[in-house]
């Protein structure tokens with residue numbers, strides 16, 4: 331069955347089937363609603379159910395408390411409709427924020443590049459059968475063949491390139507998508523099913539303040555897209571990219587960023603190693619930021635990587651007096 335669902339504040343409605351999360355039905359229609367992880371962990375997609383009945387499905391108590399459930403709140407990325415619905419996003423929506431959003435869609439493509447580029451990291455490039463528009467910083471959900479499992483990976487290419495998507499994949503030991511497929515059986519020429527774009531991370535409009543970008547591991551992927559996009563469209567007066575790793579074996583695309591640094595005066599690249607002495611910066615990547623900036627007042631930041639690194643980065647930036655609303659983050663949470 332399909333049901334009509336409506337967003338009270340937008341005067342917009344769509345139809346949604348019994349087994350489709352309500353958020354997805356809006357995104358497929360090109361109607362933007364707040365969301366981030368689409369896997370029930372961040373809580374950005376909370377909605378109040380004003381009319382009708384929903385099925386919470388796998389919504390966890392950590393993200394949606396029993397009290398919230400009782401108050402009629404649901405996770406848009408998990409909940410499916412049982413009747414027609416009227417919904418209202420909990421997070422404020424600004425329809426005039428000047429950001430162009432692209433509808434979510436299913437796409438297929440062929441693996442054209444699969445290279446080992448650092449310790450336990452592969453570059454995967456998928457040539458799409460039809461183009462997919464996205465904003466720098468967004469991600470796609472890739473389906474593991476022969477299963478119902480999907481995993482999120484951020485696009486690393488600039489959004490001007492819509493027919494070839496670049497991903498940076500880190501091997502998770504025992505992981506279904508990475509260890510079990512992308513690092514084992516996947517080969518050039520393989521067919522891939524994915525859907526996108528998803529997520530709200532990114533620098534989508536011009537900003538007056540300089541930006542600090544901090545990457546841990548494959549958290550570099552969305553930042554590589556953002557840096558290329560921001561330099562091409564002159565979105566920020568100055569960009570400082572920090573890339574953290576334990577040893578040189580963890581770093582990749584260093585030549586690419588050094589070249590970019592030579593081409594663009596407003597771009598600075600700072601790779602940083604925590605467990606190896608070398609001629610570059612050493613220590614934790616967040617400490618390198620603390621050393622370089624005595625004050626971060628009036629600056630903005632974009633952080634991406636494992637949650638502990640992102641947490642440490644946010645703490646460091648706040649210590650340097652960066653305004654919390656100027657700190658944007660994407661955490662690579664495990665799907666488990």
Ligand code: FAD
Nearest residue numbers: 482483484499500503504505506507508548662664665666
């Ligand atoms: P999973 O199967 O999900 O395993 C997760 C955990 O469970 C691991 O600790 C694993 O050891 C454990 N586990 C798995 N199977 C078993 C078992 N049988 N017994 C015991 N333990 C087990 N990652 C990237 O590399 N690049 C990106 O650009 C990227 N972008 C992301 C963007 C977003 C918005 C999010 C939320 C995540 C992103 N990730 C990215 C993370 C990625 O989506 C996956 O979570 C990651 O690749 C692990 O997937 P997996 O299927 O290999 O591991």
Ligand code: FES
Nearest residue numbers: 366368372373407
């Ligand atoms: Fe729904 Fe994160 S919990 S988008």
